[in-house]
Amino acid sequence: MIRTRRKAEFIHEDNTMQLEEATISELQVEMTQGNVTARQLTQGYIERIQSLDQKGPTLRSVVEINPDALEIAQALDQERAEKGPRSPLHGIPILLKENIATLDRMETTAGSLALLGARPPRDAFVARKLREAGAVILGKTNLSEWANFRSENSSSGWSGRGGQTRNPYVLDRTPCGSSSGSAVAVAANLVAAALGTETDGSILCPSSINGVVGIKPTVGLTSRAGVIPIAHSQDSVGPFARTVTDAAIVLGAISGVDVHDPMTQHSVDASFNDYMQFLNVDGLKGARIGVCRQVYFGYSTKTDAVINAGIERMAVLGATIIDHADIPTALQMSSSQSEFHVLLYEFKAHLNAYLEELNESSVRSLADIIAFNDAHIDEEQPYFGQEILLQAQETTNLNDPLYLNALAENHRLARQEGIDAVMDEYKLDALVMPTRGPAWCIDWLNGDHDIGGSAQAAALAGYPAISVPAGFVFGLPVGITFMGRAFSEPTLIKLAYAFEQATKQRRPPQFLPTLK
Incomplete structure (x- = not known):
């Protein structure tokens, strides 16, 4: 059921709008009824960005x-008046992570000053799809520079271009990363929805820590063309939203086959323009849910208690809970160096290919990036170095047996001996586990203190996962992850929606300066 407001309730006496927690469907109703225009919505979100992101709490997410x-937005208003809306996203402002290319007057730098002024040859496919759906691309969000693939001591949410993004719940806490700004902006009601990217945890972790919904799609469901890469075997583009419904709307808009990304050919018979059809408040009834305890529980007793309460609620809602249903290879994956080897090799190869296509850029290779950072130490390396970039530069090519063997090991451990094995054994519809514990303090001296994330298996397999708000620990949000087989987004969305509707654990941030 779509909650509707009278015009007097949506437009305040001072002519500002009630944008907090407004959903995409609600905003569409307001525009359809003539209570507000896309231009007014866009202006309203810009004013929130100015008051909360650039001033006040100074979140630095955009x-x-x-x-x-x-x-x-004004042109879309005119089109709506003449022809009606193109899609559920017509006139809806959306932010993009700043590693997603747009052929307009905005920058695409992955947070690095080295790429300022570089022009991409075309919009990223996902950006083009949003434009075709009638969305308003409101701006770009800050990220962990180079999607957190620069230094072992990096601080999530920091980039040379954007500075440090802050957690909107407690401002001295991390926003996680690398899609930091996208998650924070959605959490703080600076936009209706946003796009992020994930190689390993970069959608799931920020969504959990910032109290929003994040969908990390199957590799190949959404195109990576025009996205500054880390590794094409793992990279995926997905939505952040405050509700599962809104995330499903955005996922449908950006999915599809793209000639510039061969992996999307695998989604020909597996993607949908409309994922809202899978929303079912009774979606957990009869579902078989496996609880993955080994490796993913035990880092935070209070987080575990929140997740256990959520699992108990699933049972009440009619799910069959298989506990334990551990991924057999979880410990092997967490201790293996194969993922890091693959990322090093693919980062160099795929980044060089991206840079070679740029227009008006003096930076054409990873070597150029490294040289720029050394020439601009004060701006680019005030807190941490670039040792990962240096290691990537030393790799050879994607025919190297070391790379090929590591990639094969990743797929074997995560797919047939991992997720597929446990789901086959217990005939499961999905796996569940904590997404991660609560946010740690921002620490530029020592870097991130994160432990206990559960994104790796889906990352290595290229399989989908959804994080949904599950509760709070000391006032900090924590999420629960639903994980499944390749292209099982319909099932995961159904389960996540039923859980969300039964638990309602999303609540807006209060911008506390610190925890007392």
Whole structure:
């Protein structure tokens, strides 16, 4: 059921809008009824960014506002009046992680000053799909520079271009990363939804720590063309939203086959333009849910208690809970160096290919990036170095047996001997586990203190996962992950929606300066 407001309730006496916790469907109703225009919505979100992101709590989640956003919104208003809306996203402002290319007046730098002024040859496919759906690309969000693949001592949410993004619940806590700004902006109601990218945890962790929904799709469901890469065997583009419904709307808009990303050919018979059809409040009834305890529980007793309470609720809602249903290879994956080897090799190869396509850029290779960082130490290396970039530069090519063997090991451990094995053994619809514990303190001296994440198996397999708000620990959000087989997004969305509707653990942040 869509909650509707009278115009007097949506537009305040001072002519500002009630944007907090407004869903995409609600905003569409307001525009359809003539209570608000896309231009007014866009202006309202810009004003929230100015008051909360650039001033006040100074979240630093949005690195750039699209200078053409208001003009685009006005044109979409005119189109709506003449022809009606194109899709559920018509006139809806959306932010993009700043590693997603747009062929407009905005930058695409992955947070690095080295790429300022570089022009991509075309929009990223997912950006083009959003434009075709009638969305307003409101701006770009800050990220962990190079998607957190620069230094072992990096601070999530920090980039040379955007500075340090802060957690909106407690401002001295991490936003996690690397899609830090996208998650924070959605959590703080600076936008209706946002896109992020994930190689290993970069959607799931920020969604959990910032109290929002994040969908990490199957590799190949959404195109990576035009996205500054880490590794094409693991990279995926997915949505952040405050509800499962809104995340499903955005996922449907950005999915599809792209000639510039061969992996999307695998989604020909497995993607949908409309994932809302899978929303079912009774979706947990009769579902077989496996609880993955080994490796993923035991880091935070209070987080474990929150997740256990959520699992108990699933049982009440009619799910059959198989506990334990551990991924047999979870410990091997967590101790193996194969993932890191694959990322090093693919990062160099795929980043060089991306850079070679740029227009108006003096940076054409990873070697150029490294040289730029050394020449601009004060701006680019004030807190941590670039040892991962240096290691990647030393790799050879993607025919190297070391790389090929590591990639094969990743797939074997995560797929046939991992997720597939446990799901086959217990005939499961999905696996569940804590997404991660609560946010740690930002620490530029020592870097991230994160432990206990559960994203790796889905990352290595290229399989989907969804994080949904599950509760709070000392006022900090924690999420629960639903994980499944390749292209099982419909099932995961159904389960996540039923859980969300039964638990309602999302609540807006209060921008506390610290925990007392």
